[in-house]
Amino acid sequence: MKNYSLQKVLSFLLCIVLIAAMALGTIGCSDTTANDTVSTVDTMENGKVYGEGSTEFTFTVVDTEGKEVQATIRTDKTTVGEALLDLGLIAGEDGEYGLYVKTVNGTTLDYDKDGKYWAFYIDGEYAMTGVDSTEITAGSVYSFKAE
Numbered sequence: 001m002k003n004y005s006l007q008k009v010l011s012f013l014l015c016i017v018l019i020a021a022m023a024l025g026t027i028g029c030s031d032t033t034a035n036d037t038v039s040t041v042d043t044m045e046n047g048k049v050y051g052e053g054s055t056e057f058t059f060t061v062v063d064t065e066g067k068e069v070q071a072t073i074r075t076d077k078t079t080v081g082e083a084l085l086d087l088g089l090i091a092g093e094d095g096e097y098g099l100y101v102k103t104v105n106g107t108t109l110d111y112d113k114d115g116k117y118w119a120f121y122i123d124g125e126y127a128m129t130g131v132d133s134t135e136i137t138a139g140s141v142y143s144f145k146a147e
Contacts, residue, residue: 043106044071050087051075055136059084060143061105064116069105080142081132090118090131090144098130104144118144 044050044061046069053076060070075083081099084090092101101118102108111117120127120134121143127134134142 044069044089046070048072049074050089051083053077055138057083057136057138058141059089060141062143062145063105063107064109064146075136078135079132080134080136081130083136084131084142099132101131101144104146107146109146116146119147120144 044059049072050059051074053074055076056072056074057080058070059073060068062068073083073087073089075086077083077086081090085099089105090101091103092099094100101120102110104118109116109118120131121141122129122134123141124143131142
């Protein structure tokens with residue numbers, strides 16, 4: 001009889017611990033999909049507006065399969081790189097020539113590993129400056145194309 005009571009108490013305590021663990025695991029979770037403007041993005045949706053700010057430009061990504069996604073970026077940052085990094089649309093490593101962009105819109109390319117890289121374009125022309133040193137011109141189209 002005592003053994004049965006001890007099992008009930010232990011089972012009850014285990015349930016309390018599990019409930020507390022589940023509750024702690026959900027703290028800090030929030031849903032950002034209800035807002036049309038997103039601060040951090042994993043992948044863009046075509047035609048959507050990202051960010052907040054007084055300057056607006058178009059951002060286009062063409063992946064390895066030729067699929068194009070285009071969005072509008074709003075920002076108060078001064079360079080294209082700052083704006084896209086802030087939104088989580090690009091990621092890379094700092095190198096001797098500036099930011100070496102390896103990930104764009106959730107897709108990672110590494111020339112050393114797969115022979116492909118992200119090329120940066122300004123208004124359809126291959127950029128002569130890096131994304132992190134290119135000052136934003138309102139209304140311009142900035143693109144990354146997998147090459």
